[in-house]
Amino acid sequence: MPTFFRTAAALGLAGLLTTVAQGALAQDKTSIEWWYANGGRIEEAIQKMISDFNESQDQYEVVGVRKGNYEETFAAMIAAYRAGKHPAIIQATERSVLTMLHSNAIVPVNTLMEDNGIDMKKDDFLPSVAAYYVVDDKVNALPFNSSTGIMWYNADHFKAAGYDAPAETWDAFEEQLYALKDKGVTECAMVLNSDYVWSLIEAYSTINDQPFGTQANGRDGLDTEYVYNTTMVTKQAERLKKWVDDGIVQLSGQGASPSQLFNSGTCSTWSASTASHAGVEAEAQFDWSATMQPYEAGVEPKNSNLGGAALWVLKGKEDAEYEAAAAFLEYVAQPDTQAWWSATTGYIPVTHAAYDKLKTDGFFKEHPTREIALLQLTRGGEPSDNSWGMRFGNSNQWWAVIQEELQAAFTGQKTVQEALDSSVERGNKILRQYEQLNAGVN
Numbered sequence: 001m002p003t004f005f006r007t008a009a010a011l012g013l014a015g016l017l018t019t020v021a022q023g024a025l026a027q028d029k030t031s032i033e034w035w036y037a038n039g040g041r042i043e044e045a046i047q048k049m050i051s052d053f054n055e056s057q058d059q060y061e062v063v064g065v066r067k068g069n070y071e072e073t074f075a076a077m078i079a080a081y082r083a084g085k086h087p088a089i090i091q092a093t094e095r096s097v098l099t100m101l102h103s104n105a106i107v108p109v110n111t112l113m114e115d116n117g118i119d120m121k122k123d124d125f126l127p128s129v130a131a132y133y134v135v136d137d138k139v140n141a142l143p144f145n146s147s148t149g150i151m152w153y154n155a156d157h158f159k160a161a162g163y164d165a166p167a168e169t170w171d172a173f174e175e176q177l178y179a180l181k182d183k184g185v186t187e188c189a190m191v192l193n194s195d196y197v198w199s200l201i202e203a204y205s206t207i208n209d210q211p212f213g214t215q216a217n218g219r220d221g222l223d224t225e226y227v228y229n230t231t232m233v234t235k236q237a238e239r240l241k242k243w244v245d246d247g248i249v250q251l252s253g254q255g256a257s258p259s260q261l262f263n264s265g266t267c268s269t270w271s272a273s274t275a276s277h278a279g280v281e282a283e284a285q286f287d288w289s290a291t292m293q294p295y296e297a298g299v300e301p302k303n304s305n306l307g308g309a310a311l312w313v314l315k316g317k318e319d320a321e322y323e324a325a326a327a328f329l330e331y332v333a334q335p336d337t338q339a340w341w342s343a344t345t346g347y348i349p350v351t352h353a354a355y356d357k358l359k360t361d362g363f364f365k366e367h368p369t370r371e372i373a374l375l376q377l378t379r380g381g382e383p384s385d386n387s388w389g390m391r392f393g394n395s396n397q398w399w400a401v402i403q404e405e406l407q408a409a410f411t412g413q414k415t416v417q418e419a420l421d422s423s424v425e426r427g428n429k430i431l432r433q434y435e436q437l438n439a440g441v442n
Contacts, residue, residue, distance in 0.1 A: 030320045031061040033087035037073040060324035093309045095395040107313045110138040116326035128377045131388040141310035143350040147273040148304045149199030155287040157268040169297045188250045188267035199271045206305045206387040216385040218392045222435040226427045229420035274373035277346030290369040302380035302387035393434025398427040
């Protein structure tokens, strides 16, 4: 007798029928995969969100799979798509927007929702968030783990130096940093995060309403060119170089990460994502706080730039799978889900409704630093052509270039202007390569 039948006989007919019935119920659920890139506490929150959605209904099942960091997840998605084994949903960073839009591999979230009778409009989202993912009034991806850089500070250090909080303008803030060191409060007035180009260069440009590139920072055409080497960004880069030379800024921690240097109380300030809340709240054993990024004196500050990632839906799936994807994205965008996600992780709620819910519930009164990112992202009214964000092709390649060039400036191998000029020249070659590759693509 074959093994299966011997097992069935041993279990008995009632047990077999129960097993078959359970299998049928499981098969009735439409299952889809979502590939994501976050680890640690954020991954725990993602898996909780998935579990809560799966338990909230009996039609669909989402399976979350971490494929490594953002770059690794993106590479895995491309390989899987070519082989026809890709997930229904992929998490991709804001720097991947143009690549995703030009890939011919996505189903716009806007279209997905309409096809499944779900109402989702661009006006549902905060303007500075929607600007990244909305083209021709279509919401192409669902903003997910969205963030912006804020200025964290050791309130004990500032009090010891005679200050209540970091100053609003860069010049006044600089005086405070030098005082922190000169008065012997700390040997590390600031630690540079690994993504300082995002929080202290790109954000500086948007907040001070400076063009980073032509064509509205790439929004209006692929023939854009970088121009930040001719704007106030040069002043900011010179400032950072001076701080490095004078020992105000620490570039690395001899094995300690920037977050460890701040959370341990070693460094007084740290420009980093609002999503750092989870780590700071868990690890910092001193009086800490955060505030908005400084701006130049005489400037009417605008909103800061967005970071993080969004959820994209890929082509090549069955109708039932798209129904499941639409149901899950609707769940993710609900005010209750967004409020929980923000409170748990430190990422911002991306919709007006979720922001209003957190305010109404009194969350920001109990956790005032959690609202700083939202206030900064909505500062100055509607985003301008300079402040709405960046949309440059092959942005990750440029990112590596400018980090390399600025490192050369910080170590004295080049002047700051030489480094910026070189990064623009190299960056514009990258833009031309992207333009040629995507010629004729809208």
